[in-house]
Amino acid sequence: MLTEDVLTARFPRLRFAQLPTPLEEAPRLGAALGGVRVLIKRDDLTGLALGGNKARKLEWLIGEAKACGADCVITLGAGQSNHCRQTAAAAARAGLDCYLILSPPFHGEGQGNLLLDDLLGATLIRVENSDAVERATDDLIARLRAEGRQPYLIPVGGSNPVGALGYVLCALELHDQLARLGTTPSHLFVASGSAGTQGGLLVGARAAGDGYRIVGISPGSKAAGVISRVLAVANATAEKIGLPDRFGPSDVLVDDGYTGPAYGTLTAECIAAIRLLARTEGILLDPVYAGKAMAGLIDYIRRGVIPRDSTVVFIHTGGTPALFAYADELRGAR
Numbered sequence: 001m002l003t004e005d006v007l008t009a010r011f012p013r014l015r016f017a018q019l020p021t022p023l024e025e026a027p028r029l030g031a032a033l034g035g036v037r038v039l040i041k042r043d044d045l046t047g048l049a050l051g052g053n054k055a056r057k058l059e060w061l062i063g064e065a066k067a068c069g070a071d072c073v074i075t076l077g078a079g080q081s082n083h084c085r086q087t088a089a090a091a092a093r094a095g096l097d098c099y100l101i102l103s104p105p106f107h108g109e110g111q112g113n114l115l116l117d118d119l120l121g122a123t124l125i126r127v128e129n130s131d132a133v134e135r136a137t138d139d140l141i142a143r144l145r146a147e148g149r150q151p152y153l154i155p156v157g158g159s160n161p162v163g164a165l166g167y168v169l170c171a172l173e174l175h176d177q178l179a180r181l182g183t184t185p186s187h188l189f190v191a192s193g194s195a196g197t198q199g200g201l202l203v204g205a206r207a208a209g210d211g212y213r214i215v216g217i218s219p220g221s222k223a224a225g226v227i228s229r230v231l232a233v234a235n236a237t238a239e240k241i242g243l244p245d246r247f248g249p250s251d252v253l254v255d256d257g258y259t260g261p262a263y264g265t266l267t268a269e270c271i272a273a274i275r276l277l278a279r280t281e282g283i284l285l286d287p288v289y290a291g292k293a294m295a296g297l298i299d300y301i302r303r304g305v306i307p308r309d310s311t312v313v314f315i316h317t318g319g320t321p322a323l324f325a326y327a328d329e330l331r332g333a334r
């Protein structure tokens with residue numbers, strides 16, 4: 001049987017996330033949505049520099065970096081990347097230098113995650129567009145090696161089979177929490193970008209024998225692109241941990257209908273979702289990922305895709321520092 005102890009014994013891990021995260025009832029949200037039972041998995045409370053989903057992945061990624069003898073880490077993301085902010089924090093905890101290669105959009109200059117990256121001591125390298133990222137990464141690795149350093153490269157979003165182990169474990173953790181509540185959800189909603197979160201959940205849910213449908217809501221890419229990333233990371237993760245399961249397109253549901261014009265742009269539905277959860281449950285969502293995932297969940301319920309007598313799980317993946325980078329657009333928005 002796949003358990004946390006089995007994985008922790010097999011692969012290097014550093015423990016710095018606050019786990020297990022709570023699985024909370026959201027009764028006032030459920031009532032506002034016509035009676036659905038909504039359970040919120042609070043991965044915004046993982047505790048590493050204001051929380052979020054990357055803490056789970058970074059336990060394994062930084063664990064591997066240390067095991068490889070790295071003395072610094074490099075990672076990549078958009079200006080307001082939560083992944084970069086949490087990588088900077090995890091590197092600081094592990095005594096590693098951290099280099100962040102940041103590409104547009106640079107929303108909220110000096111605010112939100114950009115502010116925190118700096119406070120956490122990361123070296124920020126800005127590039128003008130996403131085409132320049134690969135070159136900047138290669139140049140940085142070459143320069144660090146020439147200086148005698150040993151860099152460890154963490155991919156975008158920490159989404160490879162190492163990072164995805166964090167979400168395999170999240171699904172096992174969720175399995176135990178649902179069993180204690182004696183409930184079987186029909187769906188699980190989660191924001192899905194670089195796809196290690198959804199991919200890891202897929203593997204963990206299958207290993208735990210849970211049949212809920214995982215709906216990934218895309219914050220930017222077209223659904224087909226996210227689906228192929230989920231499949232790649234899920235299958236590579238299953239192989240890494242020695243599970244016989246493999247996944248195909250019919251196992252993966254991704255909806256890109258809540259993205260809006262582009263990654264990082266606010267939508268009216270996202271703002272409404274942020275306000276609704278804040279005012280019913282006192283929980284803050286972010287404007288780029290979890291707000292859009294909640295907008296998707298609300299719309300599925302309102303359209304009757306999810307019947308009103310169902311139980312659904314919403315994974316709150318964090319990202320709340322970005323609220324402050326979007327203050328001008330959020331202030332007073334209806």
Ligand SMILES: Cc1ncc(COP(=O)(O)O)c(C=O)c1O
Pocket residue numbers: 052053081082083157159191192193194195196197198286289290317318319320
């Ligand atoms: C707050 C938040 N939610 C969800 C995601 C998506 O996770 P993944 O990249 O594993 O798909 C991210 C990724 O950066 C994120 O920052």
